[in-house]
Amino acid sequence: MGATTRKRPVAGLLGLLAAALLLGSCGFGGMADQPDRRTAEPGERLTYWAELNGNASSVRPTFQEVPFFQEWQKRTGVQLDFIQPPANQAQEAINVLLASGELPDIMEYEWSNFPGGPAKALSDGYLLRLNESIDKYAPNLKAFLEANPDIDKQIKTDDGSYYMFPFIQEDDRLRTYQGPIVRKDWLDELGLAVPETIEEWHEVLLAFKERKGVVAPLTFLGVPNALFGIENGGFIGAFGIKRGYYLEEGRVKFGAIEPAYKQFLALFRQWYAEGLIDPNIATVDTKTLDASMVSGRSGASIWNAGAGIGTWQPILQGLDPNAKLAPAPYPVMKKGEKPKFGQRVHPFNSAGVAISAKSKHVEEAVRMLDYGYGAEGHLLFNFGIEGVSYEMDGGQPRYTDLILNNPDRLAPSQALAMYTRASYFGPFVQDKRYLEQYYSLPEQQEAVAIWSNTDAAEHQYPQTQKTEQESAELSAIMQDVQTMVDEMSLKIILGIEPLDAFEGYVEQMKAIGVERAIEIQENALERFRQR
Structure with missing residues (x-):
């Protein structure tokens, strides 16, 4: 996107986005040869x-x-x-x-x-x-x-x-459909490759900020809770942890109390101070995410192959024929490493x-x-x-x-x-045949291949069931713990509290029962394995 396009008023771009999303007359046809069905009583x-x-x-x-x-x-x-x-x-x-x-x-x-x-x-x-x-x-x-x-x-x-x-x-x-997305045309213009390591990501985001004048180089979902958009391992995973529950050598871990989470917070604290992360980090929803990426306010995100690449790229190219998105692998520390975490659903x-x-x-x-x-x-x-x-x-x-x-x-x-x-x-x-057609853009097909190339399956906590008592206890603990994690993360990243406040937060989480929550998850996991 050139300088003239980049300076176009955001309101005008949002108008174009709204026009692109507008549905006119939508055809609707009936079905022939309907089989017999039980139906509700008339008027019910x-x-x-x-x-x-x-x-x-x-x-x-x-x-x-x-x-x-x-x-x-x-x-x-x-x-x-x-x-x-x-x-x-x-x-x-x-x-x-x-x-x-x-x-x-x-x-x-x-x-x-x-x-x-x-x-x-x-x-x-x-x-x-x-x-x-x-x-x-x-x-x-x-x-x-x-x-x-x-x-x-x-x-x-x-x-x-x-x-x-x-x-x-x-x-x-069908289980992996989300990961890092970056403006490939901007990378080409700046002479940069698709980033793989944390260091390369820093170089790219800094170039977007300083050489392209981008307001919020990296944006991602901040609702329904802080850092929601990177909970599957984006950026955090480079430090060898997830923010929530995961398995390490068969045992349950909760990433936000691990020392490596402090290292992640230090990174994002630096990036936020440098203006590389969306200043509205805590309030980004899907609509503002879309608007930032198609308006050029942002040049990188973590989102879906369909709702991200599939939605954004046609709109971007309608505004600028040279605009192009590319998937990036989940970030790692060292070149050539396989990402430990990435998005993968049960x-x-x-x-x-x-x-x-x-x-x-x-x-x-x-x-x-x-x-x-x-x-x-x-x-x-x-x-x-x-x-x-x-x-x-x-x-x-x-x-x-x-x-x-x-x-x-x-x-x-x-x-x-x-x-x-x-x-x-x-x-x-x-049905997998839906995905084979839905991902019609080569960038979408490439995205799934890149984002799937992780060790996420080895570290994924399975979909276990809890007893009523366990669920009630776990829910009560985690409601307070999650609130504290969100509060801690934002305050440290935004510079409201010092980085060394991390250890105090961890002690508070232990005091309100996070270790008991991990024990409940362990017990449920053991029952699941014995089913």
Whole structure:
């Protein structure tokens, strides 16, 4: 991006971004040859609580306006009234919802975040235990779990209770989709290579600041909590730790109390003082992240191959044909080292759709949620509507230009969010064929290969289940610990407190039980290994 383009007013660029994200008329077709389905009684409606995905909400602000949700209701015969919390506020909103006692029929959430965990949500009467209902009304999910016992054991509580309809990423190639992204055209202009080491990253960010006049060279998500965007090991991982829980030689560690975390804080304290990190580090959300990267306010980030590269690059090239993004490997200390950490999700990560214990429409809700695990539902959730968002070609579903070359200038990530749930979680099994087409840019395909080349699998803490007592105790401890980690990290990075304050924070975390939290995680891990 040249100097003239770089000095273009941000408001003008944001207007162009808004125009690029605008959806005009979105076609919507029906389906032929529908199989017999159990439907809700005429006029009967179920309530459905969920946060709308950011790619979808950037185009249509409510669930009822999104073609996928219209089609899902049409096919199952179930009418839904959606209850939609504000963006990025699901955790706060669901606590208020549950406390009110006025529960919707269906709730979509990452249930490991519930205070006390899923077992507590069941025993407190919020969620319905689904074992009997799955046996009666969910033949598709039941068949999948019987065929996949390793996944089956991950989605139940320790006493064997099913509590939600899970999102499953069965294929290993679906589990890494996030990593460092940098403006390659700027690197070329400055005569710099894609950075690999911390030292090279410092050189690149400094050049963006001093030679390109970039306001916030490195930006990443700072919500829902501080440093959220680098929790998977970006920059922190170069010091041999993660910020949260991980495994080291089979034992559980919590990175924010390790001495290496102080070394990371020292690095980011220096970079912040040098103006290399977004000054709004604590408040960056997905919208401001998008705006910074497409306006040239920032030149590097950690984000997704789809929502990052796939969304930003077409918009950038619409503003400047020479603009180009490139994936970078997770940073290391020494050239040639393999990154120890990187983003990698579990086949199941506790995100799923539960039914309220108070619902009077259990059969209708279960049959609707089971739809995504059947052959026809699998196609809808992953590819959308045949003849509209995909066509069958040689027995394979192929996205149409509505998705890959949208006439209303939607990025593929946004078009997909209109017609499918393939790029974010829901009650279904994700299909690797979606990714093979979704990552249509060579930079996206290169990104997955680069970001997957880590030892993250060896150090990943598995998706264990806790007892109700353990979950309650762990949640209470970690709520205070996480608050302290966030507070400590920001104060030290921003220069509000000295670097040597780190040891005092660690002692405080030990005093409020972080070592007991690690013990709980160890106990749950041992039970998981013995299943």
